[in-house]
Amino acid sequence: MLVPVLTVLSVIVVLWYGAAIWLNAQWTYDQAARAGAEVSFSELLADTLTQDRPVLPAPHQVAAGLWDGFFAQKVTSKRSLVYHGWITLSATLLGFAIGSGAGIVLAVGIVHNRAMDLSVMPWAIASQTIPILAIAPMVIVVLASVGVTGILPKAVISAYLSFFPVVVGMAKGFRSPRPMQLDQLRTYNATRAQTFWKLRFPASLPYLFASLKVSVAASLVGAIVGELPAGGAGGLGARLLSGSYYGQTIQIWSALFTAAILAAGLVMIIGAIEKATLRRMGMGG
Amino acid sequence: MIWFWGSVGFWLAAWAFNAWLARQKVARGRAVRLFIPALFGVTLLILWEGVVRGLKVPGVILPAPTQIWAAIGGSLPMLWGDFVQTILKGALSGYVMGCGAAVVTAIIIDRSPFLQRGLLPVGNFVAALPVVGIAPILVMWFGFDWHSKAAVVVVMVFFPVLVNTVAGLADTDRMQRDQMATWSASYGQSLLKLRLPAAMPFIFNGLKIATTLALIGAIVAEFFGSPVRGMGFRISTAVGQLSLDLVWAEIAVAALAGSAFYGLVAGIERAVTFWHPSQRGR
Missing domain, CATH: 1.10.3720.10 (MetI-like)
Structure with missing residues (x-):
């Protein structure tokens, strides 16, 4: 299992080094031509992998940028990736909690009310085909003009993105019990609340975790994009934007990898909770 | 205020109509299944318009659907x-x-x-x-x-x-x-x-x-x-x-x-x- 993955990863790293040399070579040749010097191959190698503003930073430069951002700075410093990562993470988590909570509530309504099912469900499905992220700058500016700033506008965008996957997934999950099981509860004269807590809710848990994984990744994207219009207010999105303004490629790549680590961590946490829960329920291996 | 209460009233009426329609046998038909969400969408637009006009929400915060259509x-x-x-x-x-x-x-x-x-x-x-x-x-x-x-x-x-x-x-x-x-x-x-x-x-x-x-x-x-x-x-x-x-x-x-x-x-x-x-x- 591990060997093929590691092989592919090392091939990627090798390709990355090759691409870094190839893409950064132009700059080295230009510098040498201006100085009127010739570049040997070993000088080319050394230079392309150590430039300050490379077109493509080499993996070790990104690793050094990450190390610098995580461990070499005080966590309250504006250059610390922990500081920016925490800003993004807090907005992500708040938005994720709001969005998935509201999504579950709406799904309960959809399953128990036929009029709601028929009116809201088609829109919830259709909304998945819409590039919702486009509204992000507007939400930030409008909320700022009403006087709401800070973490909340970003959380609103995150919540909005994480909302619909949960609605669609949970509406499916609450309906997943088979008719025979529902009939069984009817013969027990169970109330709707009892049916919900003892049958529908436990049956929907696999769907819940599947949609939570999708929606936590979506809410991280929402938080990052929500930080773009806010400018220098901090966060990984602001890091990406200022890096692209000033050509600080290493900064961009470090922010990108921090975001990737965050996303992977969040999805893995949910995966671990999923595994533990489903095992205790006797549903997963 | 007439805009605001009018649109809220329309919303409630349309919702009641949808709820009634959803309980009928015709709700199994294809046309009704398209009609109910369509009516819901129209109601939302009218509620939006009514709230914006009734509460005089400035256009820099939330423009009304008619203004958007004009744009x-x-x-x-x-x-x-x-x-x-x-x-x-x-x-x-x-x-x-x-x-x-x-x-x-x-x-x-x-x-x-x-x-x-x-x-x-x-x-x-x-x-x-x-x-x-x-x-x-x-x-x-x-x-x-x-x-x-x-x-x-x-x-x-x-x-x-x-x-x-x-x-x-x-x-x-x-x-x-x-x-x-x-x-x-x-x-x-x-x-x-x-x-x-x-x-x-x-x-x-x-x-x-x-x-x-x-x-x-x-x-x-x-x-x-x-x-x-x-x-x-x-x-x-x-x-x-x-x-x-x-x-x-x-x-x-x-x-x-x-x-x-x-x-x-x-x-x-x-x-x-x-x-x-x-x-x-x-």
């Missing part, structure tokens, strides 16, 4: 230019390249179980990452015009389609493959006649996910720099000038384009995978 009607050529720049040039070309490359890659690695076991976890991992973050880098590499947007879209759609296609190519059972073997079909024949058609539902699943991703990628990439046209550019500059009716007009176009794009792919799917259980019995 759409008043700037059609500009909206069309943005649509061509972002959707047709940026999103669509990137979508075709990215999905094509993903399907071809899946077929190439199909012969090597080693590569599959190595690439699939990596692909699954990358598919969950915030790939939009790569936009500033690609804008730096490929310049401000639509090429960089297409590049972002290629990266965003590649992995979901790859993962789905590989899963689809594995979705034939032993009996079917044995049948091909008894006919002494070559690898290419069994790929073309059995496994690719069987993979189509999976491939289209990936393609449908990729439609939304493509539009998001093309629009968000424009926030990092673009020529003076394009939907993402227009949204970010119009927000800066507080002309929110124009922003909403762009969002309406994006929503329409997104739904149409998705609908187009879903239509092709229905034509290609007519044999699949999820497509029958409609």
Whole structure:
């Protein structure tokens, strides 16, 4: 299992080094031509992998940028990736909690009310085909003009993105019990609340975790994009934007990898909770 | 205030009507099933209009639907230019390249179980990452015009389609493959006649996910720099000038384009995978 993955990863790293040399070579040749010097191959190698503003930073430069951002700075410093990562993470988590909570509530309504099912469900499905992220700058500016700033506008965008996957997934999950099981509860004269807590809710848990994984990744994207219009207010999105303004490629790549680590961590946490829960329920291996 | 209470009253009345309609036998019919969500959508628009007019919400916070409609009607050529720049040039070309490359890659690695076991976890991992973050880098590499947007879209759609296609190519059972073997079909024949058609539902699943991703990628990439046209550019500059009716007009176009794009792919799917259980019995 591990060997093929590691092989592919090392091939990627090798390709990355090759691409870094190839893409950064132009700059080295230009510098040498201006100085009127010739570049040997070993000088080319050394230079392309150590430039300050490379077109493509080499993996070790990104690793050094990450190390610098995580461990070499005080966590309250504006250059610390922990500081920016925490800003993004807090907005992500708040938005994720709001969005998935509201999504579950709406799904309960959809399953128990036929009029709601028929009116809201088609829109919830259709909304998945819409590039919702486009509204992000507007939400930030409008909320700022009403006087709401800070973490909340970003959380609103995150919540909005994480909302619909949960609605669609949970509406499916609450309906997943088979008719025979529902009939069984009817013969027990169970109330709707009892049916919900003892049958529908436990049956929907696999769907819940599947949609939570999708929606936590979506809410991280929402938080990052929500930080773009806010400018220098901090966060990984602001890091990406200022890096692209000033050509600080290493900064961009470090922010990108921090975001990737965050996303992977969040999805893995949910995966671990999923595994533990489903095992205790006797549903997963 | 008449606007406000009138629209709230209309909303309650329409909701009661929908609730009544949903309990009737006719609610099983196709027309009613389309009518109920349509009425719900219209009610939302009227409620929106009523709240904005009744409470005198300033246009820089939330423009009314009629104002947005006026903005759409008043700037059609500009909206069309943005649509061509972002959707047709940026999103669509990137979508075709990215999905094509993903399907071809899946077929190439199909012969090597080693590569599959190595690439699939990596692909699954990358598919969950915030790939939009790569936009500033690609804008730096490929310049401000639509090429960089297409590049972002290629990266965003590649992995979901790859993962789905590989899963689809594995979705034939032993009996079917044995049948091909008894006919002494070559690898290419069994790929073309059995496994690719069987993979189509999976491939289209990936393609449908990729439609939304493509539009998001093309629009968000424009926030990092673009020529003076394009939907993402227009949204970010119009927000800066507080002309929110124009922003909403762009969002309406994006929503329409997104739904149409998705609908187009879903239509092709229905034509290609007519044999699949999820497509029958409609």
